[in-house]
Amino acid sequence: MQKHTFDLIIADDHQLFRNGLNMLLSTIFQHITIREAANGTDCLSLIQKSKPDVVLMDIDMPELNGIEATQKAIQLHPDLNIIALSMHGDEAYYFKMIEAGAKGFLLKSSDIEEVKSAIENVMANQYFFSNELLKKMVDHIRFNNDEKVKTSVFSDREQEILELICKGFSNQEISEKLFISKRTVDKHRANLLEKAQARNTAQLIMNAIKHHWINI
Amino acid sequence: MQKHTFDLIIADDHQLFRNGLNMLLSTIFQHITIREAANGTDCLSLIQKSKPDVVLMDIDMPELNGIEATQKAIQLHPDLNIIALSMHGDEAYYFKMIEAGAKGFLLKSSDIEEVKSAIENVMANQYFFSNELLKKMVDHIRFNNDEKVKTSVFSDREQEILELICKGFSNQEISEKLFISKRTVDKHRANLLEKAQARNTAQLIMNAIKHHWINI
DNA sequence: GTCAATATAAGTATAAATACCCATATACGA
DNA sequence: TCGTATATGGGTATTTATACTTATATTGAC
Numbered sequence: 001m002q003k004h005t006f007d008l009i010i011a012d013d014h015q016l017f018r019n020g021l022n023m024l025l026s027t028i029f030q031h032i033t034i035r036e037a038a039n040g041t042d043c044l045s046l047i048q049k050s051k052p053d054v055v056l057m058d059i060d061m062p063e064l065n066g067i068e069a070t071q072k073a074i075q076l077h078p079d080l081n082i083i084a085l086s087m088h089g090d091e092a093y094y095f096k097m098i099e100a101g102a103k104g105f106l107l108k109s110s111d112i113e114e115v116k117s118a119i120e121n122v123m124a125n126q127y128f129f130s131n132e133l134l135k136k137m138v139d140h141i142r143f144n145n146d147e148k149v150k151t152s153v154f155s156d157r158e159q160e161i162l163e164l165i166c167k168g169f170s171n172q173e174i175s176e177k178l179f180i181s182k183r184t185v186d187k188h189r190a191n192l193l194e195k196a197q198a199r200n201t202a203q204l205i206m207n208a209i210k211h212h213w214i215n216i
Numbered sequence: 217m218q219k220h221t222f223d224l225i226i227a228d229d230h231q232l233f234r235n236g237l238n239m240l241l242s243t244i245f246q247h248i249t250i251r252e253a254a255n256g257t258d259c260l261s262l263i264q265k266s267k268p269d270v271v272l273m274d275i276d277m278p279e280l281n282g283i284e285a286t287q288k289a290i291q292l293h294p295d296l297n298i299i300a301l302s303m304h305g306d307e308a309y310y311f312k313m314i315e316a317g318a319k320g321f322l323l324k325s326s327d328i329e330e331v332k333s334a335i336e337n338v339m340a341n342q343y344f345f346s347n348e349l350l351k352k353m354v355d356h357i358r359f360n361n362d363e364k365v366k367t368s369v370f371s372d373r374e375q376e377i378l379e380l381i382c383k384g385f386s387n388q389e390i391s392e393k394l395f396i397s398k399r400t401v402d403k404h405r406a407n408l409l410e411k412a413q414a415r416n417t418a419q420l421i422m423n424a425i426k427h428h429w430i431n432i
Numbered sequence: 433g434t435c436a437a438t439a440t441a442a443g444t445a446t447a448a449a450t451a452c453c454c455a456t457a458t459a460c461g462a
Numbered sequence: 463t464c465g466t467a468t469a470t471g472g473g474t475a476t477t478t479a480t481a482c483t484t485a486t487a488t489t490g491a492c
Contacts, residue, residue: 168419203384
C-alpha cells in the first residue's frame with residue numbers, strides 16, 4: 001500500500017503534537033514527506049507550495065481555524081484529501097468540516113493504526129470516520145431521549161399534519177389541502193403539541209427532528 | 217480472523233438473495249453456520265433457538281419488518297450483532313435501525329468484501345457503515361443547499377435569538393432574558409425569517425437544522 | 433469620514449397560534 | 463358490548479407572530 005512516495009501536511013497549533021505524530025507516521029510509512037503547519041494560514045501556503053496528497057487538519061487553530069482553512073483549500077483543490085483531527089467536544093463542528101469538504105474524521109484519542117487506515121482510505125478515494133466518532137454519532141441517535149419525551153406515536157393523520165407544518169403551511173392552508181375544517185387542524189395541532197410535550201411550534205419541530213418523527 | 221466457528225442468520229424475504237449471499241459467505245468464511253429467515257418473525261425464532269453471532273437483517277420484510285425485529289431482538293439480546301441490509305431509498309429508515317440497535321449498515325449494492333468487513337468489525341465490537349452509505353450521508357450534509365437558501369450568516373445577536381426560539385421561548389420571554397424590548401426581538405425575528413427565506417417559525421427551524429445554523 | 437451593517441425601539445394592523453370549553457361519529461380491541 | 467382512541471367540527475378568548483412603516487445610535491470597514 002505504501003509503495004510510492006507521498007506528501008502529507010500536519011496542521012496543528014501544538015508543536016509537541018505535530019512532532020510526535022510526525023515521528024509516528026515516519027515510522028509507519030516508508031516513503032513519506034511530512035510538512036508541518038502551526039495554523040490555518042501557514043497550512044494554506046504549504047498546500048499551495050507542496051501539493052500534498054493528504055492533510056491532517058486540526059479544527060481548533062489560531063489565525064485561520066481548520067474549518068475555514070478546509071473551505072479555502074477545497075475551493076482551490078477540490079480533490080485534496082483532508083482529514084479532520086479534533087478533540088472530544090469538537091463534535092459539533094464535524095458537520096461544518098463535512099460541509100467544508102473534509103473526507104476523513106479522526107479524534108485525537110485515536111490510535112496510530114486508525115490514523116494509518118484513515119490516510120490509506122482517503123487516498124483510495126474513500127471516506128473514513130474513526131470508530132469512536134461513529135460510536136458517538138450512533139449513541140447520540142440512540143440515547144438522546146433524555147427529556148423523557150417518550151417515543152411518541154402519532155396517528156396517521158397527525159403525522160400527515162406534522163409534515164405539512166414542517167413544510168411551512170399554516171393551519172388554514174393545511175385545511176384546504178386536506179379538505180377539512182381549519183378547526184380540525186387546530187385540534188390536531190394541539191394534540192401534536194401535547195404528545196410532543198412542546199409549548200409551541202418551535203419546540204414541536206425541534207422534538208420532531210430530534211426524535212426522528214419526521215425525515216429531513 | 218475466521219478461525220473459530222460462528223453462526224450467522226440471513227433475514228430477507230427474497231429467497232434468491234438469501235441463497236446467493238449464503239453461498240458467497242460460505243466460500244469466504246471457512247467455519248460458518250448460516251441459517252435463513254424469510255421474515256422478521258421467523259428471524260426472531262431463529263435467534264432464540266440458535267444464538268447467532270451475527271444477523272444480516274433486511275429492512276423491508278413482510279409480517280415483521282427489520283426495524284421491529286431488531287428492536288425485539290436487541291431487547292432480548294442487547295449484545296447481538298445486527299447488520300442492517302437495505303436497498304437504495306431505504307436511507308430514511310437507517311436512523312430507526314440505529315435507534316433499534318443495529319451495529320452495522322450495508323447497502324445491497326455493497327460488494328462481498330464490504331460484507332466481510334462488516335461482519336468482522338461488528339464481531340470485534342466495532343460499528344460498520346458501508347462506504348457508499350457514508351458517502352450518501354456526507355453528500356446529504358454537503359449538498360442539501362437545494363432550495364437556494366444560501367449559507368446565511370446571522371449576526372451574533374440573531375444567532376443568540378435563534379437558539380432561544382429553538383428552545384421554545386416566546387419573543388416576550390426572550391426580551392426579558394436579554395433585557396431588551398419585545399419589539400426588538402420582534403424585529404430580529406423578522407430578520408431571521410427573511411435571511412432564512414422562511415414564511416414562519418416552522419420553516420425557520422427546519423432550515424436552521426438542515427443547514428446546521430444551530431446544533432441539535 | 434463616510435458608508436453599510438447592526439442593534440435598538442416603536443406604531444399599527446392583521447394573521448396565526450394557543451388554550452380552554454364542548455359535541456358527534458367511527459373504528460377497533462378487550 | 464363497552465371503553466378508548468381517533469377524526470371531525472364548533473365557540474370563545476387570549477396570546478403570539480407576522481407584515482408593513484419609521485427612527486436613532488453604534489460599530490467597523492474602506
